[in-house]
């Protein structure tokens with residue numbers, strides 16, 4: 001593990017000039033205080049590695065197909081309550097996953113299925129949580145909005161908009177306290193970016209140089225409210241300016257761009273420089289949740305994004321240009337993913353509900 | 368071949384209207400194509416195809432109402448590959464959680480009249496001590512529901528529309544009243560309670576806010592300091608926890624700590640308690656929390672008439688009011704007097720059913736369960752008196768105590784947790800004021816002492832049920 005000496009004694013708040021856009025991932029990695037590539041899985045300098053791109057493609061496709069199926073199971077009444085799909089935003093969870101090191105933590109809001117899958121959680125367990133079964137990741141107690149895999153550093157799925165941001169800083173505080181070189185990736189939406197506690201957290205994060213990367217998934221809408229209608233500063237990467245937290249806007253529909261920016265931000269946080277804000281420009285294709293008719297935007301707007309910016313199509317085209325796609329391999333990915341999702345759905349449909357006695361467990365630690 | 372099923376589009380949807388087909392038999396559809404439109408009580412939604420194929424048969428024609436969730440609506444012929452189409456045989460679909468399906472049937476229309484002196488202004492009750500907890504029992508409650516004008520028409524209105532009408536009428540009556548909250552204007556309300564208000568009153572008076580509860584609740588309190596009469600909507604009361612300092616320190620305590628100088632005529636309203644399957648962070652009942660706070664008035668109505676009459680009273684009230692609605696009640700219809708001057712007094716319970724054997728108290732959605740339990744008990748020869756608390760603070764313990772003096776037994780029902788709860792408070796008031804009349808220990812029915820689980824079976828176990836109420840009544844009547 002790259003243990004950054006700078007972590008111990010935070011540099012005196014070096015005046016930060018605007019937003020650091022200059023450094024390339026390669027340069028950032030080269031400047032790693034530990035003197036080695038700090039970024040596990042950052043895109044190699046010489047060119048994208050084929051296996052990596054195929055892997056990203058597969059993982060994004062898995063999320064897409066999984067979410068489509070979840071939508072379908074919701075329609076059948078097998079999933080209840082609120083169900084927020086990640087369709088359109090796949091490149092963010094997948095690209096950032098490439099930046100994570102073992103021991104790093106992730107925390108997000110209720111739009112969490114994609115993050116679970118990107119982190120490598122068994123799709124069966126994720127789907128079974130959605131159907132409220134004992135085999136689910138939270139044994140059926142949490143549901144769609146409350147997914148967890150603490151062993152893998154995934155600290156959940158939270159339902160109160162913005163409330164996970166201070167919690168994510170708390171994870172980072174623990175990292176700094178223990179000087180363990182780990183980073184907390186704290187995700188929130190464009191709507192959440194207006195909650196006061198986000199700014200209380202920003203201030204502490206910079207003040208104490210906490211190793212946290214704030215990832216704003218700006219899908220342009222908070223339920224029916226566009227960023228323009230809710231925000232006096234619509235460039236959310238600038239929201240750290242008055243706290244001296246650097247920020248950067250990233251094309252969140254381009255998995256490579258996400259991974260590159262993520263690597264740079266993680267390196268910054270990991271080496272004791274403090275928090276970093278990544279504003280991922282993205283789009284959700286579906287309604288806010290299953291019960292949102294999404295009348296606040298036109299069908300043309302949605303179609304235009306799907307046609308011109310789709311993260312999965314985009315990567316596929318890129319791979320075609322590089323000659324990385326052969327018909328056979330792509331077909332295999334396709335049918336593998338389909339099967340995984342079909343199996344997950346079948347599992348989630350037939351797995352038993354929790355034992356009634358579970359109603360009273362997990363309220364306190366076992367004595 | 369695949370059946371396309373009627374989809375559920377919200378946590379509480381059980382059926383809907385298939386308003387329009389965008390395809391006809393023989394059409395080829397691709398995943399993502401909009402094939403039909405469905406109307407629920409909240410919204411019109413587009414249905415997208417999930418599979419590719421040819422529409423072989425349309426089973427439910429456009430315009431059909433009350434199509435049950437999961438009913439086949441069309442038949443699709445696909446191209447092989449059965450794993451790509453998820454529409455399973457309809458029988459495999461799990462039942463949707465719907466704790467209140469039976470309520471509709473058992474709703475007794477409100478008697479509509481109360482008789483006695485008119486209390487057009489609702490609220491202000493100079494005779495009552497400010498202290499709730501140890502309030503000595505007044506001789507007789509001075510509050511009565513207003514007498515309705517002769518010949519007033521009763522109309523069937525949903526709780527949702529009754530709330531909307533109350534807001535609209537008060538906004539027409541008083542230019543200082545405005546509505547503020549998340550998605551209240553352009554979206555027409557997350558639960559459509561503010562439907563068409565933006566169109567009538569414009570964006571000066573119907574204000575969409577960012578997601579910033581603490582901020583806009585505090586801003587509302589400040590506007591009330593300056594004499595405006597804000598109605599602050601919380602999308603649900605779960606999110607008001609973000610703003611609870613504005614409600615309690617900002618609003619509730621101001622008149623007192625300013626020695627009477629500051630008035631805070633504000634209403635905080637929104638759905639409270641469990642909806643369906645929305646799990647721990649979205650399913651909390653805050654009745655007891657706000658009920659504990661001096662300086663607040665707290666209202667939690669059950670039917671549409673009370674929702675309307677009490678919300679109007681709350682808006683006119685010079686003090687901060689927490690108005691707890693319930694999402695599961697929004698779609699239920701009741702008789703409401705067609706009268707813009709219909710305003711109910713804050714602080715007066717309503718006896719919904721008379722009976723001599725046991726007193727049952729409840730508020731909000733639990734009133735429906737209590738009435739159902741009373742019906743069932745009547746079949747077994749036990750006559751329950753059901754009291755709808757309607758207002759939690761000030762609590763109308765006079766009505767409760769009078770009832771207990773007649774029945775000698777009390778069972779309280781609330782959706783929220785029992786510990787330090789509404790039932791605990793009601794029982795204590797009974798003990799203080801009618802101890803010698805009691806023939807059985809005061810008994811509580813309440814939500815289980817756990818955060819709300821997501822799984823359908825666990826959720827059902829966590830909430831009060833008709834059976835639990837019946838069992839509690841039998842215990843206190845020694846049957």
Ligand SMILES: Cc1ncc(C[n+]2csc(CCOP(=O)(O)OP(=O)(O)O)c2C)c(N)n1
Nearest residue numbers: 111159160161189190191192221222223606
């Ligand atoms: C404190 C709080 N207020 C309101 C809500 C209701 N709500 C849930 S999601 C949401 C929109 C959030 O939008 P954004 O942060 O942009 O995230 P996205 O849904 O786009 O991923 C709202 C208003 C909530 N869950 N918590």
Ligand SMILES: [Mg+2]
Nearest residue numbers: 189190221222
């Ligand atoms: Mg958003």
